[in-house]
Amino acid sequence: MNRRxxxxxxxLLxxxxxxxGVAAAAPNDTARESSPASEAGQRGPPGELPGPxxxxxxxxxxxxxxxxxxxLDGSLGGSLSDRANDVSGA
Structure with missing residues (x-):
């Protein structure tokens, strides 16, 4: 009985x-309604994407x-170092 x-x-716990946790993680309706993306009729994160x-x-x-x-011939570290030196010298 005690085990049950x-x-x-x-x-129950x-x-x-x-x-x-689910209730705390779910966004409330007011935040969803007032976002710039929902005002523009779009879905996704607000704002623009970063440049290339x-x-x-x-x-x-x-x-x-x-x-x-x-x-790749050689080590990855050496190749990355060579690539970084080529970029900084250019």
Whole structure:
């Protein structure tokens, strides 16, 4: 009997904590109605997207992809260092 009562209390506590967390995480209706995106009839984050990243970022991603696929000769650190030195010297 004692084990059942403790189990029931544990389950009820878990349900209470879960529903309280969901209620706290859900945005309220007033915030949803007054956002700039909803006024413009759009969905998504308010504001504009950031500008494009510099070109060397794409090069860094290419180096990492080549390293992961096994197509990079040498070390990743050395290749990244060379790429950074090329950018700063240009």
């Amino acid at each position: 009562r403790l189990s029931l209390v544990g389950v 878990a349900v209470l904590v879960t529903t309280a 990243v510099p070109e060397f970022v794409s090069g860094v991603h290419d180096l990492v992809s080549d390293f992961l696929s096994g197509g």
